[in-house]
Amino acid sequence: MPLAVLPFPRIDPVLVSIGPFAIRWYALAYIVGILLGWLYARALIRSARPWGGRAPLDVLDFDDFVVWVTVGIILGGRVGYVLFYNFEHFLADPLEIVKLWKGGMSFHGGFLGCVAAVVLFARSRGLSILTIGDLTCAVAPIGIFLGRLANFINGELWGRPADVPWAMVFPGAGPWPRHPSQLYEAGLEGLLLLAILAIAVRAGALKRPGLVIGLFACVYAVARSFCEFFREPDPQLGFLWGGLTMGMVLSVPLFLAGLGFVAAALSRPPLRPARAESP
Template identity: 45%
Template sequence: MLIHPQFDPAALRIGSFAVHWYGLMYLLAFMQFLMFGRLRVRAPRYQALGWTYKDLENLLFAGVLGVVLGGRLGYVLFYMPIFYFSNPLNIFKIWEGGMSFHGGLLGVLLALWWFAKKKKTSFFVVSDLVAPLIPFGLAFGRLGNFINGELWGRPSDLPWAMIFPLVDSIPRHPSQIYQLLGEGVLLGIVLWIYSSKPRRIGQVSGLFLLGYGVCRFMAEFAREPDAFLGLLGFGLSMGQWLCIPMIFFGIYLLRHQSDDAHA
């Protein structure tokens, strides 16, 4: 069996100053957004719409705010509302952990809506630009989860099962790696290839919602549910229940969005 290496949470220490792995993963996620986003805005269909690299930087800034605020509020509302409503000051203690992808997604959607209004363009034009850039950023986040030894999997007897010593001595699914490969690398490659040709407005966004929803839903079967929630109705986790509307809305966008193709 494999044993988690128990990495030092800090990637770099200089005296009392430390750069933590998870913060570094966020930085790498934002860097890849700008790097691959530059290629996206250079495409003829976005050049025809007047997109510039400055637009991409502004979009990233708005998206970061959406991720942080939405991710935190999503965790508060979806996972531990009673605790945080009883201890409201704890909502601001982000350094203690507690972020929700689905809350972060809602925050990003609001940021995209704001940017689309400012740019005077369709919301789905903006979301189609951004969608292929998100999975690779998620992959860095899941790598950070693995390095920190958090969000571990359910018990398993598979050859690659891993013991997380800070949890217990039971071999478990390295579910962080499953998510890194599924909703991160695989979905990113599929979206990049799919978006390389003109699609109806909203289709790229729809494929992201469908692809992420399916990958996350499947990975949750190997991921240990939050101890304070456990499994909910029909034996599904909170993460799986939150993925279901994503899947249906993704299918809707793929099938029913505007027939107007990108320029």
């Protein structure tokens, strides 16, 4: 155990409370993440540079899509958590499924929810599924970053016992100093992934539909698997085969799917969108 540990900043998980209603940091992270992602996507659509001309969709199309993807994130994230992480608990008490304020969301489930929203929306509008997916993945790390910060504020999903100088004692996690793994995930799954995708977009990745999706899946899977070495497994699951965690196991098919998207995107010639119209 280190001689000294960093104090855990005890921030109230409830940001604002008005009577029986409360706004929590976790809910705020979702709201702000979706809002900032929406604004970033609108900026990409309006710019001719990432597409080499006019974007293959309008900002109004993406405005409508935000509602679809929000529902996909929430439903997919919750259903994923129920199925992947705590099925027996929710099977015994199904009413607990709708109590989102108690926490319990799965990234991999939320990702599948986003996929469903992308496919259904694109087909309903006659738009490219891959293009909508690319835009969604390009902005998604913003929400991931804010969500992991909210996990840290809530003092949940803490790391394994550690003797590093920045270890913290988390409330409810016993007396042992632990890795602040939520911050590791915020940095790698959020900021680093956002920077990599932004560089890819600037280099012309949006001209190859599906490439940003593939890069997102591959980089996230690697970052998440790395962070799992420092994150304490969910107590109801513990370690799986050979010391693997559920986060690692779910990241394997995500990584393989990402490789498939990258290979397919690079095998096709880049799009030649229509030139932006002159005023």
